[in-house]
Amino acid sequence: MGHPLLISLLALVTLALADPLRVPLVRRAPRNTSIERFADAADFTRLKYGLDPVQPQLRRRAGQTVGISIINQDQDSSYIGTISVGTPSQQFNVVLDTGSSDLWLASSQCLACPRGTPEFNPSSSSSLQEVTGSSGQPQQLTIQYGSGSVAGLLAQDTVGMGGFTVNPQKFLLVEQMTSGLLDGDVSGIMGLAFQALATTQATPFWEALVNNNQFASPEMSFWLTRFIDDQNTQQNEPGGELTLGGTNSTLFEGNIDFQNLANVPNGPTFWMLEVSGVTVQGQSVQIPTGSSALAAIDTGTTLIGGPTDAVAAIYAAIPGSSQLSGQMAGFYSFPCSTTLSVSMAFGGQSWPVSDADLNVGTVSSGQCLGGIFDLNAGSNVGSGNGNPQWVVGDTFLKNVYSVFRANPPAVGFAQLSDAAGGSSGASSFPLLYK
Numbered sequence: 126m127g128h129p130l131l132i133s134l135l136a137l138v139t140l141a142l143a144d145p146l147r148v149p150l151v152r153r154a155p156r157n158t159s160i161e162r163f164a165d166a167a168d169f170t171r172l173k174y175g176l177d178p179v180q181p182q183l184r185r186r187a188g189q190t191v192g193i194s195i196i197n198q199d200q201d202s203s204y205i206g207t208i209s210v211g212t213p214s215q216q217f218n219v220v221l222d223t224g225s226s227d228l229w230l231a232s233s234q235c236l237a238c239p240r241g242t243p244e245f246n247p248s249s250s251s252s253l254q255e256v257t258g259s260s261g262q263p264q265q266l267t268i269q270y271g272s273g274s275v276a277g278l279l280a281q282d283t284v285g286m287g288g289f290t291v292n293p294q295k296f297l298l299v300e301q302m303t304s305g306l307l308d309g310d311v312s313g314i315m316g317l318a319f320q321a322l323a324t325t326q327a328t329p330f331w332e333a334l335v336n337n338n339q340f341a342s343p344e345m346s347f348w349l350t351r352f353i354d355d356q357n358t359q360q361n362e363p364g365g366e367l368t369l370g371g372t373n374s375t376l377f378e379g380n381i382d383f384q385n386l387a388n389v390p391n392g393p394t395f396w397m398l399e400v401s402g403v404t405v406q407g408q409s410v411q412i413p414t415g416s417s418a419l420a421a422i423d424t425g426t427t428l429i430g431g432p433t434d435a436v437a438a439i440y441a442a443i444p445g446s447s448q449l450s451g452q453m454a455g456f457y458s459f460p461c462s463t464t465l466s467v468s469m470a471f472g473g474q475s476w477p478v479s480d481a482d483l484n485v486g487t488v489s490s491g492q493c494l495g496g497i498f499d500l501n502a503g504s505n506v507g508s509g510n511g512n513p514q515w516v517v518g519d520t521f522l523k524n525v526y527s528v529f530r531a532n533p534p535a536v537g538f539a540q541l542s543d544a545a546g547g548s549s550g551a552s553s554f555p556l557l558y559k
């Protein structure tokens with residue numbers, strides 16, 4: 126777009142040339158002869174050529190920081206956000222998953238989706254478009270997760286969350302899925318890791334916002350609530366807060382201990398840090414190091430999964446613990462009378478994980494189930510090749526304020542404020558929800 130003044134002058138000249146007898150009906154405002162008009166014109170030129178204007182009021186609207194209330198589903202099993210999709214927009218609940226990078230929604234064409242799942246009807250959005258391949262064919266894709274898979278057609282539409290909009294955003298309209306991936310009123314998953322990991326190859330919603338300078342700072346931050354130790358919980362409870370575009374200082378105390386992402390030779394994929402230490406009942410346990418210590422920091426995983434040897438070493442430090450078998454292979458139980466005291470470090474500070482999170486319930490008389498399990502027992506997550514050996518899920522993340530920073534790529538942890546329940550499980554029910 127050009128300078129409005131130039132356009133109106135040009136219109137006048139054209140009119141005058143075309144019909145010299147015609148007098149314009151609209152009288153022009155008197156010419157502004159102030160010297161500042163040159164400053165304005167210079168800034169218009171700067172903006173036109175993608176440079177920064179000198180006058181602050183002309184600067185691009187600063188990026189935003191927005192706090193979004195999230196939902197805690199099934200006693201800390203999943204943390205859910207609401208997105209709006211299509212025209213007119215429809216609202217859907219999706220799992221907020223920093224451990225994957227695709228967005229998908231159950232389609233009204235889905236026969237295998239759980240009964241009661243709110244489904245996206247592609248024909249009810251005027252802005253929905255099918256994304257076709259190079260041959261013009263619809264693109265049928267399958268997204269594989271550790272816990273199952275979904276399949277469907279690639280589409281794009283306008284997607285919004287917390288006042289941010291990405292248009293168009295590519296996502297999968299899911300028509301088939303393995304059971305157990307969705308529960309309650311949840312319709313899909315929003316992947317919040319990096320594009321390099323996306324099966325759809327689409328830029329994830331959050332990354333599109335970072336790339337378009339929509340965020341005040343290139344960060345997403347989570348405060349996740351704890352209800353696992355509350356007997357009177359509904360299926361959906363307040364889940365805490367996702368802050369897009371920065372952090373919320375009422376939710377944490379002290380410094381955010383940022384650690385650069387590990388193993389990013391070709392750019393980041395997972396939000397991956399190295400586990401540098403684990404302490405159990407006051408003693409440091411031996412765990413693999415270096416490229417065998419890579420951990421995906423994953424809001425979309427409920428528990429903490431680790432490599433066989435590390436998990437065995439952790440439970441070896443807990444008297445009376447024993448390895449389970451059969452369906453529970455990979456899990457351990459420990460005496461319910463024991464208060465677990467486990468801390469994890471990722472190159473910096475060591476973060477205590479509350480006993481409330483580590484003790485996930487009774488398995489047999491007097492024995493309780495531990496929230497840290499052996500990832501390699503029957504899991505699909507590959508080892509080696511830069512894949513994570515640990516998956517550090519909500520069992521850990523409930524104990525800290527976590528910040529996922531795109532640039533420079535890092536994950537930071539900070540102590541939760543008292544208002545947010547405090548770190549190390551001091552209070553199981555945060556003041557903010559009292």
Ligand SMILES: *[C@@H]1O[C@H](CO)[C@@H](O)[C@H](O)[C@H]1NC(C)=O
Pocket residue numbers: 157158159161162165
């Ligand atoms: C003339 O332009 C300057 C610079 O844009 C502006 O500050 C001033 O208010 C204008 N004056 C009038 C009379 O419009």
Ligand SMILES: *[C@@H]1O[C@H](CO)[C@@H](O)[C@H](O)[C@H]1NC(C)=O
Pocket residue numbers: 190191192193366368373374375376557
């Ligand atoms: C920060 O968090 C508090 C508590 O959830 C909330 O009331 C407030 O609106 C948040 N601030 C921003 C800027 O999002």
